Amino acid sequence: MLTVKIAIDGPAGAGKSTIARIVAKRLGLRYLDTGAMYRAVTLAALKKGVSCADEEALLRVATSMDLEIVFEKETKSNLVYLNGEDVTSAIRQPEVNASVSLVSSHKKVREFIVALQKEIGRQGCIVMDGRDIGTVVMPDADWKIFLQASVEERARRRQKELQRNGHAVDLVELEEQIRQRDHSDSTREVSPLRKAEDAIEVDTTHMNIEQVVDKVLAIIKGADEDV
Ligand code: DC
DSSP states (O other), X not given: OOOOEEEEEOSTTSSHHHHHHHHXXXXXXXEEETHHHHHHHHHHHHHXXXXXXXXXXXXXXXXXXXXXXXXXXXXXXXXXXXXXXXXXXGGGSHHHHHHHHXXXXXXXXXXXXXXXXXXXXXXXXXXXXXXXXIIIIOTTOSEXXXXXXXXXXXXXXXXXXXXXXXXXXXXXXXHHHHHHHHHHHHHOSSSOSOOOTXXXXXXXXXXXXXXXXXXXXXXXXXXXXXX
16 A cells, blocks of 8 residues: 655744645645644643653653544644543643643653654554654655744744734744744754755745645645755
């Protein structure tokens, strides 16, 4: 059976989830937002009062939680259930944003989550987005796209997303958070954020969603003249 695997990586706010979901919908593939899994571990830890610096305790949280990712066929979005509760919105709250990078930097947490992601990848055609999909989770992906955008543009996008969910956050504060997150995501020891050698980089700073989707689909269909 022919399987199609597409890896979409990049820093926070580069548009990965939005683009990956639409590309999956257009191509009729499953979609997995891998960041949601680290966010679920973070939320579970915060709920239990577990320190996000305590690797062993976090591993216990991760291995004991009942995490269910539901692929919605119609919208291709992922609904996230933690111990039976729908936490799809809760994992996007500012408290989780502030701690998820630290949680995802722990080797044992990553090993556990990456094993789950690899298993999902083995189950067939999929579009996955994250930081280490092209390098670690699906190094055998058929296409690897690395989305980039300026810090200022990514902060504006994150602010809009938070506003839609009822959170007001200062733009300068968001830019600083993004810079810090970029730094910790790309300098951590385990699976740092980096472009796979065979990934194609797309700078989305001055592109709207539809333009990025068209560009990615053109790359996949082999019709992109710039590549
Ligand atoms: O994509 P996101 O903002 O929802 O990701 C949340 C955090 O999880 C981010 O700090 C990086 C981390 N992450 C990761 O380390 N590896 C992935 N494959 C996905 C996300």
